[in-house]
Amino acid sequence: MLRREVEEAELVVYGRACPNCGGFISDRRLALGVPCSSCLRELPKSLDYRSVYRVLKEEGTLKGFKEYYVFRETYSDLVKFFVECLGSEPWSIQKMWLRRIAKEGSFAMIAPTGVGKTTFGFVVALYLARKGKKSYIVVPTTTLAMQAEKKLNELAGRANLIVSPVVIHSKLRKREREAREEQLESGSFDILVTTSNYLLRNAERILKHRFKFIFVDDVDAVLKGSKAINYLLRLTGFSERDIEAGMEIIRLRREAAYLSSLQARSEKLEKRLQEIRERLEKLRNRIERKGRERRILIIASATGNPRG
Numbered sequence: 001m002l003r004r005e006v007e008e009a010e011l012v013v014y015g016r017a018c019p020n021c022g023g024f025i026s027d028r029r030l031a032l033g034v035p036c037s038s039c040l041r042e043l044p045k046s047l048d049y050r051s052v053y054r055v056l057k058e059e060g061t062l063k064g065f066k067e068y069y070v071f072r073e074t075y076s077d078l079v080k081f082f083v084e085c086l087g088s089e090p091w092s093i094q095k096m097w098l099r100r101i102a103k104e105g106s107f108a109m110i111a112p113t114g115v116g117k118t119t120f121g122f123v124v125a126l127y128l129a130r131k132g133k134k135s136y137i138v139v140p141t142t143t144l145a146m147q148a149e150k151k152l153n154e155l156a157g158r159a160n161l162i163v164s165p166v167v168i169h170s171k172l173r174k175r176e177r178e179a180r181e182e183q184l185e186s187g188s189f190d191i192l193v194t195t196s197n198y199l200l201r202n203a204e205r206i207l208k209h210r211f212k213f214i215f216v217d218d219v220d221a222v223l224k225g226s227k228a229i230n231y232l233l234r235l236t237g238f239s240e241r242d243i244e245a246g247m248e249i250i251r252l253r254r255e256a257a258y259l260s261s262l263q264a265r266s267e268k269l270e271k272r273l274q275e276i277r278e279r280l281e282k283l284r285n286r287i288e289r290k291g292r293e294r295r296i297l298i299i300a301s302a303t304g305n306p307r308g
């Protein structure tokens, strides 16, 4: 197998690099984006990822390439939906964000006003609503919550999508507010939009639902104080114990950095550093071992400086 890769290679063979089995692969195949010769004996006529996927499946050698295939399919599906909603192709920065969504990654969306961060968040929420998954959108003000409601309905209309967003803000009449809170309580909604104030005052009501996607619009305004951060982390599936572990990691890292910067070294200091390293290892394992269900958190900011 290795020999065959060497024969095919122009210059080098890479180890642990086949996109399907993770084994040896020639630079030539790697550049074409196709798996190694053990996975895919003959190169198919079309090197399109769909053809490659089909052949691997037929030959019974499909492994890691499946994940890549699902990512590519999800991405092209997302782009198609984006065009349905907005009537135009996504810009390159929006394409980058869509790729991250397709990988189910969480990220901070830092871009100046006018790049369409908010609209982007809405489109993703609608896309997931179509798949029967819940989203939560947090905005800093009542005005923005009202605008969100209008925009969500407008976008859904363009994509011929029937969704039921529940939007809660301080300007609702009493009866309307009660009706919407009942919907929130029973979980009969796809998209929830509230102000950050509402989240702070009604956290338990919101935290009991499972959201696939959490979008924080204008994080600089929303995240005033660690309480809001705490709730957002819990929404993303971290338990209070995980968050405590996370806080301890931050404290220990700071202490270790301080101790390492000291000129005078002593046995006592080295011992403490060793203690910190062991504790950090334990805490990291605790968080990673849980294998949480994947959820997506996007925080949008115009400045990239989330401090309020």
Ligand SMILES: [Zn+2]
Pocket (backbone or CB within 6 Å): 018, 019, 020, 021, 022, 023, 035, 036, 037, 038, 039, 040
């Ligand atoms: Zn392979």
